[in-house]
Amino acid sequence: MQKDHPEPRSNHEPQGDVMGYVIETVAPEAPAAGTEVPVVAFEKVSLAFDDNVVLREVNFSVRPGRMTILLGASGAGKSVILKLILGLLKPDSGVIRVNGERIDGLTELQMMKVRGDIGMLFQESALFDSLTVAENVGYKLYEETDMPAADVQRRVQEVLGFVGLEEYIDRVPSELSGGQRRRVAIARAMAAKPRLLLIDEPFSGLDPITSLTIDYQIIKLRDLENVTSVVVTHQLRDAFYVATHQAVPGNGRLTIVPADEGKANAVEFIMLKDSRIHFHGTAAQLRASSDPYLRKFLS
DSSP states (O other), X not given: OOTTOSSOOOSXXXXXXXXXXXXXXXXXXXXXXXXXXXXXXXXXXXXXXXXXXXXXXXXXXXXXXXXXXXXXXXXXXXXXXXXXXXXXXXXXXXXXXXXXXXXXXXXXXXXXXXXXXXXXXXXXXXXXXXXXXXXXXXXXXXXXXXXOHHHHHHHHHHHHHHTTOXXXXXXXXXXXXXXXXXXXXXXXXXXXXXXXXXEEOTTTTOOHHHHHHHHHHHHHHHHHSOOEEEEEOSOHHHHHHHHTEEEEEETTEEEEEEOOHHXXXXXXXXXXXXXXXXXXXXXXXXXXXXXHHHHHHHO
């Protein structure tokens, strides 16, 4: 393994002829005293719908402030993992922890508290058509917290400024472009300052130029807000761009530049295949893999 690899992927030696290529991982050990607790941890998680096995003993963890990008063919289980983290689905077996709390056995009422610390960016933005941009962004704060209205307004302005849409605060979704609606959805997901952000197909339906604006927002959230995130996507160009670039503030402006090796290696890719983790590694390791399935997927 590379010396600068962010953490071991498995207690087994990697199979195949390239670093980061794994067929199966083992359950992560409990963190030692004084070490950081993963924001998300899956330990031998399995789930089937009737005879269709979606996940089979899947193991991975997401460290605070890090990004994990889930790849795989349609139906591989990427979005299912997000639903398991949200508690919308329950595993058949295994353990799921979010922010150190075991959630796989929680009731719906108990999960409401856990979800309070999770932001969700849905594939189709899912904005309320009848509400203004400000009302959409502040919806969770108005409905689920006792934050004073003036503080909600300030937070709404803050996050809209972060995504570059403060001047659109009084518009309704129908007056926005597809990229602008997606950026409003990012602002809404971040309004309550969650420790974990789940992002489902953020580039779907967008042209390459508009997708690049979403790339910038996701990079900014990771690097400037230190947000832990799990990203599901089938857009490889955007996945690699986000993984290999970083946000650098300075002289009153922000620039997106190629990431240094340590920063790039902090982003982890997980490839799902046949209900298991087929690959777990960095962008460089994924690109360098000679595994036939990965080569075909990347081509």
